[in-house]
Amino acid sequence: MLRYLIHRPIGVILTFMMIVVMGLYVFTRTSIALLPETDLPYLSIFVKYPSGNANIIEKEITKVIRLQMLQVAGVDDAWSTSQNGRAELELRFRYGKDMSLAYIEANEKLDQIISSLPKDLERPIVNYSSLSDLPVMQISLHPRDDSLTDFVDFGMFSKNVVKRRLEQLDEVAFVDISGYDEAEIQISPDYKKMMALGIDESHLRETLDKNNINLGSILLKDGQYQFEVSIRSQFQSLDDIKNMGIPIHGQILRFRDLATIEKKTKDLRGKFFDGPQRSILLSILKQPESNIFNLRAEVLQTLDCLSQEYPEIELKAILDQSEILRVSIDNLTSSLLYGGLFAIAILFLFYRRVSALFLIALVIPSTLVSSLLLYYVFGLSINIISLSGLILGVGLMIDNSIIIIENITQFRQQNHNMTEASILGANEVFSPLLSSMLTTCSVFVPLLFMSGIAGSLFYEQALSIAISIFMSLLIAYLVIPVLIQLFGFDFALSKSSDWLEKYHHNLLHFSLRKPLIILMFFGVLITAAIFLIPKLEKTSFPDISREGIEWTIDWNQNITLAENQRRSFELMDHLDHYSEDMYLLMGEQQFLLDRNNQNIQQSKIICMQSNDEKQRHLIQRVEQFCHQKYPFTRLKYGYIENAFDKIFKSDPYDLYVELRPQNRSQPLDITTLNTYLDQIRDQGFEVEPVQQLDKLSIHIDVHKALVYQVNVDDIKQKLTSMLNANQLGTLHNNHENIAITIHQNSEDFETLLQQTMIANASDSLLGLSNFVKMDYDIDYKEITATRKGEAQIIALDDIDQAKLLNLKSVFNSLPELDFDITGPYFQNQQRIVELLWVLLVSLCLLFLILSAQFESLVLPFVILLTLPFGIAGSLTLLFFADQALSILSMIGIVVMAGIMVNDAILKLDMINRLSPKLGVEAALFEAGRRRIKPILMTSITTILALCPILLSSGLGAELQSPLALAVIGGIAMGTLSSVTILPIIYLMCTRNFSFFKKYKAQ
DSSP states (O other): OHHHHTTOHHHHHHHHHHHHHHHHHHHTTSOBOSSOOOEEEEEEEEEEOTTOOHHHHIIIIIHHHHHHHTTSTTEEEEEEEEETTEEEEEEEEOTTOOHHHHHHHHHHHHHHHGGGSOTTOOOOEEEEEEGGGSOSEEEEEEESSTTOOOHHHHHHHIIIIIHHHHHTSTTEEEEEEESOOOEEEEEEEOHHHHHHHTOOHHHHHHHHHHHSEEEEEEEEEETTEEEEEEEEEOOOSHHHHHTOEEEETTEEEEHHHHEEEEEEEOOOOEEEEETTEEEEEEEEEEOTTOOHHHHHHHHHHHHHHHHHHOTTEEEEEESOHHHHHHHHHHHHHHHHHHHHHHHHHHHHHHHOOHHHHHHHHHHHHHHHHHHHHHHHHHTOOBSHHHHHHHHHHHHHHHHHHHHHHHHHHHHHHTTOOHHHHHHHHHHHHHHHHHHHHHHHHHTTTGGGGOSSHHHHHHHHHHHHHHHHHHHHHHHHHHTHHHHHHHHTOOOTTOOTTHHHHHHHHHHHHHHHHOHHHHHHHHHHHHHHHHHHGGGSOBOSSOOOOOSEEEEEEEOOSOOOHHHHHHHHHHHHHHHGGGOSEEEEEEEOOOOSSSOOOOOTTEEEEEEEOOOHHHHHHHHHHHHHHHHHHOTTOEEEEEEOOOHHHHHHTOOSOSEEEEEEESSOSSOOOHHHHHHHHHHHHHTTOOOOOOOEEEEEEEEEOHHHHHHTTOOHHHHHHHHHHHTTOEEEEEEEETTEEEEEEEOOSOOOHHHHHHHOEEEOTTOOEEEGGGGEEEEEEEEESEEEEETTEEEEEEEEOSOOHHHHHHHHHHHHTOTTEEEEEESHHHHHHHHHHHHHHHHHHHHHHHHHHHHHHHTOSSHHHHHHTTHHHHHHHHHHHHHHTTOOBOHHHHHHHHHHHHHHHHHHHHHHHHHHHHHHHHOHHHHHHHHHHHHHHHHHHHHHHHHHHHHHHHHOOSHHHHHHHHHHHHHHHHHHHHHHHHHHHHHHHHHHHTTOTHHHHHHHHO
16 A cells, blocks of 8 residues: 555645644634543432431431432442431442433432422432533622622622623533522511410411412413413512401401511521632533633633623632643643654754654644544543643654654665665554554553543543554554655665664673573562562552642531631631631532532631642641630541542542441440540540530420320421421512511520410410420431441541551450441552553453464563563652552553553564574574664653653643653663563573573683
8 A cells, every 4th residue: 555655645645634634623623621521420319308307317318218229220339428407318339330320210219219208308309410510610709898798689699690691601501609698588476466366377377378379370261362361469579478468356457467577688507708708609610512711711701891890899710620721731731842842852863864853743743633633533522631641642653653764764775765665664664563553552451441430531541542653653654655755855874873783782792691690680670679569659649739728627516607607717817827818618508519518517618828838837727726726626628629539539538437336226326436436546546526416305295285285286386486497488579589487586495485375276375385395415416327327437547557457456346336447548459459450451462462463472472571670660760759659650550561562572573574584693683783773762752752741730740740650660671671681581482592502602
């Protein structure tokens, strides 16, 4: 085919240009995102039941739902947390589960048991999300004038103006909102007047129900015409409620005569503060296929317009994930550029010809641009993972061109004309180059079978490398020879590498003369690497720099929202000098999608500070403040989350211990659990205090109610009203729905209980306190459960193998306890083992491809036996660079294995070609002479293309640094081994031991 194409240069060049132009066009339509689009493998179920405490919700709701959801296909684990008034369940699925089907199935399972749940329970919400459902930007919105304190109207403005304007943008999918106030109609009955008239709250409720109706639409026929008639009698304003008539003893009284009716702010359960300024927080979610940079530009432009239209309002973009992407992509792009420039510089040092630079400089951008065409075909986006794959492939992109140019040059030096040299040179190395591409790509195949979401993410990295290598081989084989022949580029006179061939000859001669020294050197290297493995830190993912720190603070006391605010502000004042900006999410938030599990006694403080030293000061000051002033506080800190953290569910703890009584008849009480925790602390483990609360239990004396003929439902209704949780209806006002509730003015519940009267069947008024008893007790703030049932969870950090054994011995000494130990510690160990299996499978694939290439079962062993030296080089460089043995560094080792064999394939292929003509000895030296320059050039260009990653910053560079170090260390050692020990192994495997005796005698 090449012989045909080389005589059709115009067709080849125009076809090549067409592919490049199409790639440039596709680039404008390719999605740009932080990470690849993928479904997150878990479902969340949210339960809201204000009238229930944690025990009731666990037994009557959460447990029923959890057992039902365990029947959903593909559920790997289940976790639930029940608190007063609400609960959350999380279902974790095995990787590969279609989450859309899981979502449908979970809702079907929920519908099957909805009738067995409490009648007054709102239907639980099932939610699942993909990466596009994670906020890419958040907006802080607050009045500039401190006199504007009505957050009901300000919230309506935020929802009806700002939120809608942002949602009209093409790139925006949804805008979530939190931090606003809600209005309600509070009805405070005049109980003395009502008692004098002989009525109670039930009369008010019945009157409201009768006057607030909506029967929908009815079809009315009138001859040949028909009309749609709506029958409605709903409240439209506050005056409608005040002027509503109530018939009592033949008279019509106004509602305002029996109660005080006011529109007030609903009791708050959470707030958001931008520094000391109370604000509203908007979270922006992008469309799945949108360009995140276009989204950012549109949002900022809209904010500028809103600021000009409403100068009294301040809008500010905060926690911008697109900024992380911009910095990361800028750094990765710079690494790509500098890597290409370094590669071109190396080529110039070897060839000293501008024409060679022209050819190589053409290969890199054309390969990148044409690769984008295949990106579009395979549905890939431009993101951190795919870009890092291109950076890994940039050195490999020009390897094929270097080898073909060098081989054409060698045929020109053998006095072939330009056309024949181009054809023969390209055809001779096409087969080993094709094998090299297949071996490089084959090592990624097992990565696709990794468990968890990591396999889904790194699929794009593997595919981007495979695409870039394929396009580079296509261009190198079909375009480079055509250009060389067309423009007459002749490198045959270049003698700049004679010194390299001379040093290679001497080094090979020494290796064959002193094989034991070479074997001992590499043996010591492998032994040292084996000893380094236990000393390398084991982790799931490498540490990455953060913009700041966030603390989740549980004051662990029954405090009000106002007291929570006072303490949080006190802590923020303590941190003011060490943080650039601070944000406070206090209590429950109102987001629809990003539902955090905070309650009124909890807060999240976010401190923006990128300096490592100041971050350490912040951590110390927060811990010191909380432990000294509020010792019961449960404090958990972490770095500001990004999309990468949310995908991999980063966890601040290493282990979780699930404790249950051996008989499992009753859960552990707090006193018993604290005793066990003290025993664990005595063994040197740091354990946080139990989350507990002071509980007020109200018991209705049903027997006494029956004796005095008091309706128990009336007692419940009275208690509900006294707790300001009795909603009578809804006022529909324009776009606003306002709850109507009965409100008690007294804040002292016991006093109110003594003063409240209730009527029995004979309309006699009796004291409500006679039928109610109150008990104060200590109980768990939340009840946790797993698929095995209810359990108390203990979180532990800083665990190693010795501590784990000690922990198990502690629990084994408590026979009355049943325990399970889970957590990221075991998951990290499992991933490392999994990657070792990936490496083994990759080696098997390499062996199969090499066996097919060489038609031999011996020569593949020659190549594979050099891989331990490359692995040793990777581990050694990781150790001296103070990098952990993580998923990314292990993937780097796997990638290195696929790249490293390329040099050996080229060399052995040439030895096999020359051996029948020249003999084994001459073939070794001639193959080394002809291949040393391309081997060295490709290795150096691959290494230099990765070096800019080590000098860059940002999420993308930090994620890829361990991978790049593993590849650099392995390739450097692999290049040395291909020159020195590969010939020795080849002679040993082919049983040519006579050469060693011959060189020893010499």
